[in-house]
Amino acid sequence: MTPESFPTGPPDATADRLSLFAAPRFSLRFVPLWRRHFLVWRKYLFERVLSNIVEPLMTLVAFGYGLGALLPNIDGVKYLPFLATGTICVSVMYSAKFESLWGAYSRMEVQKTWAGVMNTPLSVDDILFGELVWAASKSLFTGICMLLIIWALGIARTSGSLLTLPVLFFAGLSFSSMALTVNALARGWDSLSTYFTVVVTPMVFLSGVFFPLSRLPDWLQAISAWLPLTATVQIVRPMMLSLPMQNAGRCALLLVAYTVIGYAVALVLTRRRLLK
């Protein structure tokens, strides 16, 4: 990644041929776009924080305290911390997905924000990278809210919890990059809902959030092992509960792979959609 000198360094001769398959061109020009998203977000801060807190809180109260009291320990872990450390990953995923599906689609097709930005020195590459980093930033913010709740309820107060923050940011990148691919192909709002119902929601139940993966039949376990949410949970849960980590390297690689491949595909598809 070679950031150009911001704002408008001399363009290189090979730049901007509008080729669909050109390598991604990273620059710091995405920063003003990130700030734009941040400014909008700040305007609705109250609503955002409230929705970030209430929904996961209800999950913890209903399933953790209510249902969890009836359940035995899972691998020596009480149900409430087991659930809480999975729920934080789900919230982080939802955050990135919503932003990169409904948020990005609205900016691309409805408000035409992207069209306005493309008339400035930002390119499609900058716009998409701004969306990616912004979605991960929202994931991080959601993660912080969740950590505060978990800490306040006394569910897990480990120093390892703080170390999960960079993990949650990177998980946000991987969730966003896939959603941006869907966004680039979407024919309307229904496309986004379909992806959410068919891919995102089932993933929540297949990633060891509510129950251990060992309860799944073998063939579902095989699928689960390749899901980004599974990878996130497998890193975050032991980190927060100070348990030994298994497969951490493989999980981290999986998240990186989803991010890199997802973003590359999203970029080609978005260029194809917009630069015609």
Add this chain to the structure above:
Amino acid sequence: MRVSAPDTRVVLAVRDLRKRYGQTVAVDGASFQIRRGECLALLGPNGAGKTTILRCCLGLTPPDSGEIRLFDEPVPQRARGVRVRVGVVPQLDNLDPDFTVFENLLVYGRYFGLPDATLRSRIPGLLELAGLEQKARAPIGELSGGMKRRLTLARALINDPELIVMDEPTTGLDPQARHLIWERLKGLLAAGRTILLTTHFMDEAQRLADRLAVIDHGRKICEGAPRELIRSRLEAQVVEVYGDGVHAWARDAGPRLAARIEMTGETVFCYTEDAGPIARDLESRPELRFLSRPANLEDLFLRLTGRELRDDS
């Protein structure tokens, strides 16, 4: 257009631009130039290829062939850097609905890498130009269509551009709002800015453009100063005749009185250097009504592009 010694007065040069979408030819070999301080209007019916030409010039659409040089830089290869010197007014407003008027200008200016201090000092002047001084803190939803258009124009000026590109700047505005925009644009031209605009309004082209290029089916049909084009291609006067029996009149008396006659539905257009004989003839026929006027750009446009209806495409 490549010239041996680069002409620094040429802001934008387009040569033999071609672009097709599948079987549809959007741009079919368009060439034109704009010099500094000039206003060029691309005039054409819906679907003529005007917007595609603009997108190509901004480096947002890869042309199939042809050469574009913007500020003597090749486009699209260097479009991203060159766009710093261009302000764009798009066909449809894409202001940020979550922001106030002031924030829209501030946030947009940041995309050009301009520091907030510069922008904050620049914005009051732009608000004044747009007549929106009182609306700085207003959300976009509160603005009328004309105000939004003026804000979009102000936004296009936030980077102090040398070239302003406008895609149908006054489409959908009421007469007052259009006149206000025209006044501002004339001011910008007087201050030495260069303007490239597309329009299908004849009065807009006639008022603003130093030169116009008539575009149809992706090709440039003709180019020149509005008055010159009318003078060189049309008779001086037009008499529009309508009423019962107008077709019979056109058949019998028309060819004798007018240099050229066109019929569209119930109206007959008589082109002539001297409307006097036609008017005298028609005054003796009370069943026919008529309007005598000088030939204008609309006549030229319809002459060149035909009178059939165009679909938006």
